[in-house]
Amino acid sequence: MKIFEIVMLICFGLSWPISVYQSIKTKSTKGKSVFFIFAVIIGYVSGIIGKVVNGDVNYVLVLYCINLAVVTADLAIYYVNKKRESIA
Numbered sequence: 001m002k003i004f005e006i007v008m009l010i011c012f013g014l015s016w017p018i019s020v021y022q023s024i025k026t027k028s029t030k031g032k033s034v035f036f037i038f039a040v041i042i043g044y045v046s047g048i049i050g051k052v053v054n055g056d057v058n059y060v061l062v063l064y065c066i067n068l069a070v071v072t073a074d075l076a077i078y079y080v081n082k083k084r085e086s087i088a
Contacts, residue, residue: 002060009063019020023077027084037075044068 022034048064051057 002058005060008061009060009067013063013067013070016067016074020070020074023074023081027067027080027081029081029085034075034077034078037071037078040071041068041075044071 023029044064045069048061048068050057051064
């Protein structure tokens, strides 16, 4: 059932902007795991590939793509903050 997948994507999707905001606000990598972020990215990419391969291209795919974009932004901010920390 797609409803459970949608709920999962919305719940995860709500948490990532908070993570991005915290990363920008604190300008720190403290408490972040780059390996975890990569694992989540791999999960979203796998979900997207699965949808496309199975021909299940619908509005749920949009949620995967939005979440992937936000997590990728979090990854980029992680590296910006890491560089900032190494200079300080």
